[in-house]
Amino acid sequence: MPTELEELLRRSLRTEADQVEPASDGLRRIRERTVRPSRWRWRMPALVLAGATAVVAALAAAPSVLPSLTAPPAAGTSAAAPPSPGPTPIPGAGVNDMRTVWPYATRADGFRDAPADQDAGTYGDLTKPDQVALRFVASYLGAGSLTAGSRGAHLAGIRIEVSRGGTPVSLVYLVRVRVGDDAPYVVVDAAAPDGSLALDRIPATPSGGPVTVRGTLAGTARLDVRVRAPGSDVSLSRAGEPGQGGAWSEDLTLPAGAAAVTAWTTGPGGVTAFVSRPVG
Amino acid sequence: MTTVAAGQLGLAAETTTVPVLSRPAPRLAADDAVTALYLAHYRGLVRLAALLLDDAGAAEEVVQDAYVRMHGSWRRIRDPQAAVGYLRTTVLNLARSRLRHQQVARRHAPAPLPDAPSAEQGALDLLEQRRVVTALRALPERQRECLVLRYYADLSEAEIAAAMGISPGAVKSHASRGMAALRAALEAHRAH
Numbered sequence A: 001m002p003t004e005l006e007e008l009l010r011r012s013l014r015t016e017a018d019q020v021e022p023a024s025d026g027l028r029r030i031r032e033r034t035v036r037p038s039r040w041r042w043r044m045p046a047l048v049l050a051g052a053t054a055v056v057a058a059l060a061a062a063p064s065v066l067p068s069l070t071a072p073p074a075a076g077t078s079a080a081a082p083p084s085p086g087p088t089p090i091p092g093a094g095v096n097d098m099r100t101v102w103p104y105a106t107r108a109d110g111f112r113d114a115p116a117d118q119d120a121g122t123y124g125d126l127t128k129p130d131q132v133a134l135r136f137v138a139s140y141l142g143a144g145s146l147t148a149g150s151r152g153a154h155l156a157g158i159r160i161e162v163s164r165g166g167t168p169v170s171l172v173y174l175v176r177v178r179v180g181d182d183a184p185y186v187v188v189d190a191a192a193p194d195g196s197l198a199l200d201r202i203p204a205t206p207s208g209g210p211v212t213v214r215g216t217l218a219g220t221a222r223l224d225v226r227v228r229a230p231g232s233d234v235s236l237s238r239a240g241e242p243g244q245g246g247a248w249s250e251d252l253t254l255p256a257g258a259a260a261v262t263a264w265t266t267g268p269g270g271v272t273a274f275v276s277r278p279v280g
Numbered sequence B: 001m002t003t004v005a006a007g008q009l010g011l012a013a014e015t016t017t018v019p020v021l022s023r024p025a026p027r028l029a030a031d032d033a034v035t036a037l038y039l040a041h042y043r044g045l046v047r048l049a050a051l052l053l054d055d056a057g058a059a060e061e062v063v064q065d066a067y068v069r070m071h072g073s074w075r076r077i078r079d080p081q082a083a084v085g086y087l088r089t090t091v092l093n094l095a096r097s098r099l100r101h102q103q104v105a106r107r108h109a110p111a112p113l114p115d116a117p118s119a120e121q122g123a124l125d126l127l128e129q130r131r132v133v134t135a136l137r138a139l140p141e142r143q144r145e146c147l148v149l150r151y152y153a154d155l156s157e158a159e160i161a162a163a164m165g166i167s168p169g170a171v172k173s174h175a176s177r178g179m180a181a182l183r184a185a186l187e188a189h190r191a192h
Helices: A004-018 A026-033 A037-043 A046-061 A107-120 A129-141 B010-015 B030-053 B056-072 B080-106 B121-137 B141-151 B157-164 B168-191
Strands: A146-154 A157-164 A167-176 A185-191 A197-199 A209-217 A222-229 A232-238 A246-254 A260-267 A270-278
Touching (some): A004 B030, A004 B141, A004 B168, A026 B056, A107 A185, A129 A157, A129 A167, A129 A185, A157 A270, A209 A260, A222 A246, B030 B056, B030 B080, B056 B080, B080 B157, B121 B141, B121 B168, B141 B157, B141 B168
Parallel strands (some): A167 A270
Antiparallel strands (some): A146 A157, A157 A167, A167 A185, A222 A232, A222 A260, A260 A270
8 A cells, every 4th residue: 555655756756747748859859860861761650750741851951940049030031031951961971961050051061071171170179079169159259268068969969058258158059070979070050048149040042142130139238240151251240239139130141152140249248149050 | 545557657658559569579670669669658758867857858868868879779679678678777877977967066056945835735735746856856866766766657676676777675775765765854844
């Protein structure tokens, strides 16, 4: 006969456990880490595929999967964006291609170019994700007082918290360019740890052109926005005081081949949030 | 007295939803096994890990890690039934490791706010349950794991022993000490 305490313990554990509802994309996250695209594509049970195919295609192709960057797009943004292509395997890499923000515009570019860059030390040691994350943020903010903090698994890659002067300013997400423990890392995107700043998806403009970059911002910090294209690193816009927070937008002319849009906020004590997102 | 059927709780309940796992024979490919085991056990394992970790996000990461490892070890596991035990043991080990890191971080975290008083009986019940879970999380690692596996996952002593890699006698000992410590902690709280 169970004792009163045993029954109380059962109820307590049940109540506590019932509050936990796993995200619906757990299988996709696991699948991305055990990737064998051709087999999975055909062997996934119909019940999983039925509701998820469109989502998987869109999410695997663009790092909009990152939860802190999924603020609802402003009106008109989604309709203007072209549909995302499905995941494309990188031949010989054992992983799918995807847009990235640093140091290459795509994972496939990284697969192709990273070995030579690694040998030359162009971007430091690309096999050390902490160093890659720090170099990436430092390429915008300067290296002063940047530190890499906690890391955790995230989808097919990892997440590293980067702090400036001891304050967490960004969660940098990285993936390997191929399978293997010695594979170089590339930065997929970066999000604000506290969600105070976010970028909406930026539609692809292969030949460059005008685009409105939108996002959300909490508070009244100063906002800087910068666009990168291969071979160039140009600050195209510096927004002034964005007002009382909430939605913000900047009209930019993207250079041809623009790869990433990055934004950060600065308060009285320095940089408070740093986010980055690939174009397309 | 409240009776909770074994099938209502996490792991056991979901096992019945995927018939292929209850048959001894055909060998599954690793990818298929991950899918089937995901559908049958993922949620229960995440909840189990969350009870041990007090962090739903970390619990999901731990369970996903366990599935990835199982996928990599599938040739050695052979028996789909054994895969459930493999997953459970891996989740325990990974949660244990994760918890040690969390505990280091929590030493520097501010103390939680005191419980808010409430005149509602339902709220009082929840408050009491919350105290139980808080007290449970303060128990030594092995005692906590034994109690969660016994009273949440409804595992037998033999199953708990297999999952934790200890003897059934040690399970009995940890569970007994854990319950005694839990009772003492709750009585001490009521006395204040």
